[in-house]
Amino acid sequence: MAMVSDRSPVPRPITHPWTLGLLGILAVLLLWFLISASGSVDKLFLPSPQAVWQAGQREWSSGMLPKDLLASVQRVFIGFAMSAGLALPVGIAMGTNPVICRLLEPLMGLIRYMPAPAFIPLLIIYFGLEELPKVLLIFIGTFFFNALMIMDAVKFVPHELVETARTLGGRGLPIITRVVAPYIAPQVLDTYRINMASAWNLVIVAELVAASEGLGKRISLAQRFLRTDEIFVGLIVIGLIGLAIDLGFRLLMRRACAWAS
Amino acid sequence: MHLQVSDVSKTFGHGRAAKQVLEAVSFDLHAGEFVALVGSSGSGKSTVMRLIAGLDTPTSGMISLDGRPVRGPGSDRGMVFQKYSLYPWLTAAQNVAFGMELQGRSRQEVRERTSYFLEVVGLVDAARCLPRELSGGMQQRVAIARALAAEPRVLLLDEPFGALDIQIRESMQEFMHQLWQRTGLTALLITHDLEEALLLASQVHIMAPSPGRIVRRVAVDLDRSSMADLRLSPSFLSLREDLARTLRGLDAQPQ
Numbered sequence: 001m002a003m004v005s006d007r008s009p010v011p012r013p014i015t016h017p018w019t020l021g022l023l024g025i026l027a028v029l030l031l032w033f034l035i036s037a038s039g040s041v042d043k044l045f046l047p048s049p050q051a052v053w054q055a056g057q058r059e060w061s062s063g064m065l066p067k068d069l070l071a072s073v074q075r076v077f078i079g080f081a082m083s084a085g086l087a088l089p090v091g092i093a094m095g096t097n098p099v100i101c102r103l104l105e106p107l108m109g110l111i112r113y114m115p116a117p118a119f120i121p122l123l124i125i126y127f128g129l130e131e132l133p134k135v136l137l138i139f140i141g142t143f144f145f146n147a148l149m150i151m152d153a154v155k156f157v158p159h160e161l162v163e164t165a166r167t168l169g170g171r172g173l174p175i176i177t178r179v180v181a182p183y184i185a186p187q188v189l190d191t192y193r194i195n196m197a198s199a200w201n202l203v204i205v206a207e208l209v210a211a212s213e214g215l216g217k218r219i220s221l222a223q224r225f226l227r228t229d230e231i232f233v234g235l236i237v238i239g240l241i242g243l244a245i246d247l248g249f250r251l252l253m254r255r256a257c258a259w260a261s
Numbered sequence: 262m263h264l265q266v267s268d269v270s271k272t273f274g275h276g277r278a279a280k281q282v283l284e285a286v287s288f289d290l291h292a293g294e295f296v297a298l299v300g301s302s303g304s305g306k307s308t309v310m311r312l313i314a315g316l317d318t319p320t321s322g323m324i325s326l327d328g329r330p331v332r333g334p335g336s337d338r339g340m341v342f343q344k345y346s347l348y349p350w351l352t353a354a355q356n357v358a359f360g361m362e363l364q365g366r367s368r369q370e371v372r373e374r375t376s377y378f379l380e381v382v383g384l385v386d387a388a389r390c391l392p393r394e395l396s397g398g399m400q401q402r403v404a405i406a407r408a409l410a411a412e413p414r415v416l417l418l419d420e421p422f423g424a425l426d427i428q429i430r431e432s433m434q435e436f437m438h439q440l441w442q443r444t445g446l447t448a449l450l451i452t453h454d455l456e457e458a459l460l461l462a463s464q465v466h467i468m469a470p471s472p473g474r475i476v477r478r479v480a481v482d483l484d485r486s487s488m489a490d491l492r493l494s495p496s497f498l499s500l501r502e503d504l505a506r507t508l509r510g511l512d513a514q515p516q
Contacts, residue, residue: 160346164404167314168360168411169336178363182350259350259391 047229052236055229064218069237071214072203075131079138080199084192087146092176092184094147095154105151108144116141116198117205124210134206141202142195149195153187154180186257193249200242262292262327262414262447264313269322270472271308281472282308285322288466288475290415290449295441297450297462298475299504301512305473306451310419313449314340326414336364339413341404343420347392353403354379354388360411378406381440398429402436409446416448422457434460435488455504459497460488467504469511477507 123133207216222230
């Protein structure tokens, strides 16, 4: 692997990306602490970091936070798994077959620009207030982006790679599974990573509108009782999960697609 | 083995936008021969290659292999592209095995032939390397091994050394010549490098552009026992100069 180590020499500890990233977060935490400690902002609007930490502990030990967390994570994962799973074959079909592409691209381009939250009223009318409409919202909000981005990735597969396989006697499905799919795998994972963020936005929006549990629901309840500390807890937890998922995708990509890094 | 290209023409586009890129191209290739098509860019030589590979279809004329018309790509015509044709996620050995796996050969056979052909191209030590860890010359040798391993009846080389540095190109030409002598393969080489064509091929066809056509055919009968000597021998140099004049004359013509 001698050919890949031509990056800058070993970075000094302070300029290491992780150190700098942590510094940025700590700076904001410190600022938050100083402002709330100075007493210049009403506690009701800006709870102190300690108060938020305590609220978090309280919600965790009462079992509320784990339950909300599980509900939201479950919705995101089911909705996004459906979206990702269907977008892969559809995106590949659109990328490899011009007829399918011409048929679907305008339609999907149109729906993509309809804001997914605007579908909530319809989904509630059709499917009520249970799990299905929330999962479907995540599906609607991410499927078209996933499919179109995968289609684009397929269109950038070098012709030589496909033509080589054909001159070696390959045709039909093996070209897709053995040439196209491995080549686009890194971009597909990146597509999923990016659109996962929308899935999290949408689950919170759906829960704000109608839900009996979930992180979004907790935030909207906290608003009703002016519990800004609990709102902060919800926001921070959502951010942390998003970050964890993002890192998970990056790790998966580095492991599974080492050739592309 | 008899590859027959007879009276092949190719036009891209329709109506006013139509552009004829090949006009009545004919030549033959028999088992064990090494034939080169030489021409500047725009002479349609790559199009000839794609038509033979079955990646495109001629507008008129006929291409046949052992009497059977070519109707699409197939493993009887192996192709080596100028670049970007190794699968970047597969190791050198996996790249060589790729075609044989598509052909559905047994695991045992794939394994044996993979190591055999890696040895043929001198890359046993690089078997587990990814393409990006290999130099350009090594990558092309893997591509050649992969094409040969699928047992083609004719090997199509589309400017295979065109993207390489001059020193590496010379050593690859030497390698290609030895490979041809050792394995008795049948090859069609496309190149714009006259010297390369004369070093490797027993038959050289010179192509002219707009539309692409063969304007001169030369049988090359040179002593190839030492390539270094050959490059400097008077007969080689005079033949090269003679053909270079033909090519220059073509470029000078108004199009």
